[in-house]
Amino acid sequence: MSRFDETLQRLAATIQARKGAEAASSYTAQLLADPARAAKKLGEEAVETVIAATLRDADALAAESADLIYHWLVVLAAAGVTLDEVAAKLEAREGRSGLDEKASRGG
Known part of the structure; x- marks a missing residue:
């Protein structure tokens, strides 16, 4: 397992542990x-990530990507969507051209 995988799993577990916690906490x-x-917040972080990428600021891109991933995980948790469900969608797309996959979605 990569460092990113391990960190992502720990962060997702921490977010799950906060479900039902007192909002003030x-x-x-x-x-x-x-x-x-x-x-x-996820949308804001996405925009900030795009800005960092277009400015070619590697440090800012890494920092904004971390914020983006954190907020993405929170949105998934709030909606009850698991990382395994996201992985299943990615796996279903493996081996297909990105252009073909996008065309299959009709827009």
Whole structure:
């Protein structure tokens, strides 16, 4: 398992542990209690990641990517979507051209 895999698993477990926690106790619990806010934060972090990428600022890109992944995991947890479900979608696309897969979605 790579360092990224291990870190992702630990972070996902921490987020799951915050489900049902008192919102005043953690930022994660606040976001889990308000899925719309969590989704908005995910969007903000996505934009910040794009900006860092377009500026070719590697350090900022790494930092913004970390924020993006954290907020993505929170949104998944709030919606009850597991990493295994995401993995299944990725696995279903393996071996297909990205252009073919996109065309199969009709837009």
